[in-house]
Amino acid sequence: MTTFDPRLVRADTPLLTRIINGRPITYLDSAASSLPPRPVIDAMSRHYERQHANVHRGVYQTANESTQSYEGAREAIARFIHAPAGGEEIVFTKNATEGFNLLAKSWAASNLRSGDVVLVSEMEHHANIVPWFQLRESIDIEVRFIPVGDDYRLDLGNIDELMKGVRLVSVTAMSNVLGTVTPLKQLARIAHEHDALIAVDAAQLVGHAPSDVVDLDVDFFIFSAHKMLGPTGLGILWTRRDILNTMPPFLGGGGMIADVSTSGYVPAKGPTRFEAGTPPIAEAAGLSAAVTYLEGLGMENVARHDRDLTQDALSRIDDEFGGRVRIVGPVDTDHRGGVISLDVEGVHAHDVAQVLDQFGVCVRPGHHCAKPLMKRFNLTATARASFGPYSLVSDTDVLLEALTDAVKLFG
Amino acid sequence: MTTFDPRLVRADTPLLTRIINGRPITYLDSAASSLPPRPVIDAMSRHYERQHANVHRGVYQTANESTQSYEGAREAIARFIHAPAGGEEIVFTKNATEGFNLLAKSWAASNLRSGDVVLVSEMEHHANIVPWFQLRESIDIEVRFIPVGDDYRLDLGNIDELMKGVRLVSVTAMSNVLGTVTPLKQLARIAHEHDALIAVDAAQLVGHAPSDVVDLDVDFFIFSAHKMLGPTGLGILWTRRDILNTMPPFLGGGGMIADVSTSGYVPAKGPTRFEAGTPPIAEAAGLSAAVTYLEGLGMENVARHDRDLTQDALSRIDDEFGGRVRIVGPVDTDHRGGVISLDVEGVHAHDVAQVLDQFGVCVRPGHHCAKPLMKRFNLTATARASFGPYSLVSDTDVLLEALTDAVKLFG
Amino acid sequence: MSNLEDLYREVILDHYRSPRNRGELETPPALRVEGFNPLCGDEVVVYLLVDNGVLTDIKMTGHGCSISQSSSSLMSAAVKGKSLEQVRGLITTFKTLMTVHESSIDSSEPPPLQDVRALGELAALQGVVKFPVRIKCATLAWNTLNQGLDELSAID
Amino acid sequence: MSNLEDLYREVILDHYRSPRNRGELETPPALRVEGFNPLCGDEVVVYLLVDNGVLTDIKMTGHGCSISQSSSSLMSAAVKGKSLEQVRGLITTFKTLMTVHESSIDSSEPPPLQDVRALGELAALQGVVKFPVRIKCATLAWNTLNQGLDELSAID
């Protein structure tokens, strides 16, 4: 087993040396975007300094190096999520959101018929909601929502009823608001029993726990590099090769074609069919470095660390503030990850975050791109703290200190 | 006037210190992707090291800094191309190709009717062809091509005929194969006289000459950061605010909404409507630095430098090789930019590029994502050399030396 | 924490805790206008009753952070009973205060004195300009009121 | 330039300049198969005439770089008149040569001697493996031939 020490990760993360308002930064916003460690930043600089060139079709040395680096990132990601057929199943997008648009506008648009149902949940991110509403403008599909119970977990009591007419189940692996972890294996089984496919929003999962698409038995797996210590500008869509090969093109342009004439075009085969234009080349180099770095930490270790921090924070918030600060999410760490949404009585999330900023504490206020979920719980905003592999118990100390001040100010 | 010295640009460009096959690199592939100078690379590293956070909705300091940096990039680009209403007219995409897809799938899909014509040219990049063929799958538009004459320039002899039924003229500012510069002002006038709009593929223009969307009087202006000394993963679409505000959403997800419920969504206003998901934040910081850098060089100077290098190279290639090496493009630098496609008699472009690589010379062989143009001239591939602001006459020296070897080897 | 005290002055916290003119008015005769900040989800609904060129009554509902809520409460108290012309003047003064500051944050230039004086209690909001992201919280109610006045004059 | 001489051996340049078995065969009886490399635009068309389990004739057209064109010329010379079984054997040997090398470029391991010998003149192509991007040029004709054999056996 790899040894894992969050203090070493911290030492690798340049941003954590910043001083904010006279205090060392306390970064608790990894659910929005994670902080890349030095090797990831350097991999991208090195790309531009040493090997940058456009990929494919090049014969000269740096073009080869760039191509190999780009294709190597596909292999690295395939390995990381255990894609059975390797890089041939990995499509690079610009972010997780584009992944869902690709799913909706390519696979779903060509496979769903009027009356078919896409089953999402009430706790989805807008990325896994809006593309389905957009699809509804051209095909009369139904977008159905699995309800979230008062225990902040998916309510599967009526799942057989809910599954009627469903062709695709598209759910998050972990809510970016509640922290709730969804029972993916169970949902995959249910979906397949009903001859439906299952897509997973893995944006909050991949940087925080081991991911195995074969073990989960899912059909699509979508996430973003910037939430797994990687760069912005790069997302990933995995699907099984047999599905990928039947999907029609999405965006059109260079790189995704086999042939073009003045009368029409023939799309390319494989992942490049979905990668129109110059891809995120330097970003892919950064992603490879992030994968290597996370593998070095060991994802089991990262997951345990998240769980320990979460457990500690939940019980201390409860001890310290009781009913004054409500935790919007499950309290049992068996059913949740390291994303903690807080509702401070009588204090708006924006004000909480503003006070916390004075302590150098970075938490995110707002609806977290999950407005249907907010409405479900009659909230307009929460203040959300979330952990990364560089987080320490001392971050929670500062969070509590700052929260105390916020409560006092508005008390 | 700014003083401009390409040797200083060279000194700023780390990649140009590389040794390839025992020789200093001779980078002649800027038309495929340019080499970012130190300040651009550093701006991105610094972003990750000092201020990285997800943009919008954040209250804490680094989130504000990231947001300001991201929105500041919009303003920088607006200034650079003289967008009349500033950053509100700038949409960030993942590359120029996505810009054309946005144009086709948002503006055109909602404005064109069956039978309408989109007029492109025979020398377009696939990015400005394939999206129109894709649109044709849902609306029965005609994609019509302005022919390219034997002088390698647009043949506008029949333009009145060609304009019949045209709603959009979508043309490149400069061919990435021939180097041909198109008469944009004339085309804009023609388009507007026929009540059509005009979109410009400025991918090959923006990094090489001053760009002024008001002076050109065009309606859409689309390009990529990575061809103007900026990073991969970032493209730009400019359009007039009155047009932008009427365009329906493109990709769906977080950031592009005003409201979402379980029954539907309301899109946001302004450029963010078209920016679903976490945007290319670090890349935008890099782009700002690239704009500042180019402004420091002075785009007039960059254009003159390109012209001088091209003039010199064209006449020396002709002197040295005569008919043996054919220049595929206009020879008069009034009608062309710094992209030189070569057709070496009896030697395939791949072999030319391979031999050149032995001299550390980077040129691109292939169809350059312009297959209709290649067919027009009965070519399957050319070997293309292209300049950047760091290029020197000595690069041409090495190119000629290597070409001599290639011609000899296959002689 | 001095910055923070600048932002959260007593007047602001007081208006946040006990908002003035909260409630609804019957429409018609009142006009109802909605304001919305999509980025943070703040909402404000303004009811305007105008009689003979005078804003005789104003009520407000909505939810949001202390800045947006106190700003709307402070605004309602400031504009109630004023002539529409005076109201427009106040809107302009307030928004200028917010913008002038926004562009002069770095130079820390103080706002023109006469403007601040004209605003009375409202001047408590001037600490907001040190927190640029919060400016849109402070101006939400004012933009909504402005929109209401525009609709009213369009009806005329 | 020693690398380059490895790639562009005399045999290769010779076959590139004077390709063997160039032309078409009447279909039917011959089978026509097209191969295409979308990345670089290389094209090859193979015509196969099979009689009683023997590849009695082969012709090829197409265009592309010296590697793809010489490889197809060399291939046609090597397979013509051979039994289909022998042809399949040659395809396997050739492709193994290209792949074995591809993964052992760094170690500069020489290819197994018997394989190279079996290939005869074809062995001239072994320099290609030092240029990984060009491997697909060298294998294009072979993949196309292989596809043709698959189609033939599907007909049976």
Ligand SMILES: Cc1ncc(COP(=O)(O)O)c(C=O)c1O
């Ligand atoms: C003329 C032209 N248009 C469009 C593009 C597409 O740009 P990108 O690949 O960055 O989307 C390119 C470059 O490849 C180009 O040269």
Ligand SMILES: Cc1ncc(COP(=O)(O)O)c(C=O)c1O
């Ligand atoms: C659960 C979840 N899904 C999807 C997304 C969208 O990711 P991105 O913004 O990188 O497209 C996010 C993050 O914002 C998320 O938390």
